[in-house]
Amino acid sequence: xxxxxxxxxxxxxxxxxxxxxxxxxxxxxxxxxxxxxxxxxxxxxxxxxxxxxxxxxxxxxxxxxxxxxxxxxxxxxxxxxxxxxxxxxxxxxxxxxxxxxxxxxxxxxxxxxxxxxxxxxxxxxxxxxxxxxxxxxxxxxxxxxxxxxxxxxxxxxxxxxxxxxxxxxxxxxxxxxxxxxxxxxxxxxxxxxxxxxxxxxxxxxxxxxxxxxxxxxxxxxxxxxxxxxxxxxxxxxxxxxxxxxxxxxxxxxxxxxxxxxxxxxxxxxxxxxxxxxxxxxxxxxxxxxxxxxxxxxxxxxxxxxxxxxxxxxxxxxxxxxxxxxxxxxxxxxxxxxxxxxxxxxxxxxxxxxxxxxxxxxxxxxxxxxxxxxxxxxxxxxxxxxxxxxxxxxxxxxxxxxxxxxxxxxxxxxxxxxxxxxxxxxxxxxxxxxxxxxxxxxxxxxxxxxxxxxxxxxxxxxxxxxxxxxxxxxxxxxxxxxxxxxxxx
Ligand SMILES: [Zn+2]
Numbered sequence: 001x002x003x004x005x006x007x008x009x010x011x012x013x014x015x016x017x018x019x020x021x022x023x024x025x026x027x028x029x030x031x032x033x034x035x036x037x038x039x040x041x042x043x044x045x046x047x048x049x050x051x052x053x054x055x056x057x058x059x060x061x062x063x064x065x066x067x068x069x070x071x072x073x074x075x076x077x078x079x080x081x082x083x084x085x086x087x088x089x090x091x092x093x094x095x096x097x098x099x100x101x102x103x104x105x106x107x108x109x110x111x112x113x114x115x116x117x118x119x120x121x122x123x124x125x126x127x128x129x130x131x132x133x134x135x136x137x138x139x140x141x142x143x144x145x146x147x148x149x150x151x152x153x154x155x156x157x158x159x160x161x162x163x164x165x166x167x168x169x170x171x172x173x174x175x176x177x178x179x180x181x182x183x184x185x186x187x188x189x190x191x192x193x194x195x196x197x198x199x200x201x202x203x204x205x206x207x208x209x210x211x212x213x214x215x216x217x218x219x220x221x222x223x224x225x226x227x228x229x230x231x232x233x234x235x236x237x238x239x240x241x242x243x244x245x246x247x248x249x250x251x252x253x254x255x256x257x258x259x260x261x262x263x264x265x266x267x268x269x270x271x272x273x274x275x276x277x278x279x280x281x282x283x284x285x286x287x288x289x290x291x292x293x294x295x296x297x298x299x300x301x302x303x304x305x306x307x308x309x310x311x312x313x314x315x316x317x318x319x320x321x322x323x324x325x326x327x328x329x330x331x332x333x334x335x336x337x338x339x340x341x342x343x344x345x346x347x348x349x350x351x352x353x354x355x356x357x358x359x360x361x362x363x364x365x366x367x368x369x370x371x372x373x374x375x376x377x378x379x380x381x382x383x384x385x386x387x388x389x390x391x392x393x394x395x396x397x398x399x400x401x402x403x404x405x406x407x408x409x410x411x412x413x414x415x416x417x418x419x420x421x422x423x424x425x426x427x428x429x430x431x432x433x434x435x436x437x438x439x440x441x442x443x444x445x446x447x448x449x450x451x452x453x454x455x456x457x458x459x460x461x462x463x464x465x466x467x468x469x470x471x472x473x474x475x476x477x478x479x480x481x482x483x484x485x486x487x488x
Pocket of ligand 1: 072073074135227265317
């Protein structure tokens with residue numbers, strides 16, 4: 001593979017602590033790694049052989065930046081955006097989840113999950129993501145789709161025990177075994193794939209699975225991820241469940257089920273007192289303003305979390321599948337929320353979408369910024385085709401760079417990359433995928449989505465489901481016969 005030179009970048013958009021915003025420099029990549037970042041004549045002088053034989057990408061009218069990290073997504077859930085037809089009822093989260101989430105999971109065949117996951121990954125990558133966390137229900141197939149897309153992946157095989165799908169009948173012990181098997185087979189963060197331990201949510205999964213899962217994450221030195229304080233109904237019911245322990249958060253903290261190995265999705269119902277306590281654990285929180293705003297009607301108190309030193313990453317979840325849209329929403333919604341701490345700094349969304357996401361998954365020594373010796377996950381946007389990015393100009397760099405973070409974050413949503421490099425490999429070039437057949441992949445996913453609602457409606461009209469309840473959500477382990485559950 002030839003070295004690659006991102007030459008004379010109009011902007012290199014990095015964070016202040018990682019070199020800030022510079023203009024006119026070039027980035028030399030050899031193999032999987034960034035070799036150097038400097039002015040072309042300096043690079044030519046120091047790396048003459050590499051520079052001479054490099055494949056040159058003219059970036060004199062391009063913004064070049066670290067690949068974005070989508071820290072929470074469900075690539076197989078994209079069709080579920082149609083579940084809104086049935087109606088969203090977050091006042092009764094458990095029954096709502098059955099028809100709008102569990103049934104759509106159960107409807108998925110291996111083939112449908114592969115096609116929908118691949119098309120969704122393709123959009124996320126097209127919009128700038130190079131690392132994607134994928135919480136998923138059929139992990140072996142999801143893994144294949146993730147590999148095919150070329151992404152740097154974080155595979156999160158979902159474990160939930162209160163329900164079971166028609167096409168997936170693992171009991172709670174078998175679920176743990178499956179996660180452990182997947183870690184053995186695929187967990188290799190240095191080679192583009194992490195496998196994390198994933199408990200779906202605290203109210204639909206046995207506590208023994210949470211405990212064993214966290215121990216497993218410790219044992220294999222990987223992360224433990226879970227949905228956390230996403231719905232107010234769930235928090236109220238969980239608090240009732242643990243009323244004698246002083247509420248659910250008290251219970252989980254007392255039992256050390258929230259640690260610095262945890263990556264908590266959403267946190268949108270956390271109070272300031274809760275946030276203070278979470279901050280002490282060292283857990284990361286992943287902000288998903290898109291799905292929180294359009295589905296749940298809530299919004300995590302991110303300015304306060306940042307003030308308290310919590311590491312905040314950013315996810316597109318299964319909403320827009322565009323991290324830049326999540327960045328824009330992060331910049332915007334906290335100015336509107338009627339709270340004491342308002343707004344975030346202009347570079348906070350980019351930080352959340354790059355280095356903080358990398359930190360959450362312990363990948364920050366590999367990716368999340370553009371620095372020599374880091375893996376080459378690099379994206380570029382072509383300004384000559386981007387009147388939407390006006391007036392992002394170089395002449396203001398020496399006066400105030402925050403305006404440039406602001407303009408990029410507010411205006412780049414929905415804009416595809418011209419180039420995407422992942423692990424030193426060009427995935428997109430000149431605005432097109434280099435190997436993937438975008439039209440074919442998207443067409444297949446549309447076909448599945450077209451079939452989903454008629455199939456689901458047909459089932460529901462016969463009073464049948466694609467999933468079944470194993471025990472009531474919001475049930476404590478001590479109310480259940482765990483041995484009996486193993487035979488169900
Ligand atoms: Zn989620």
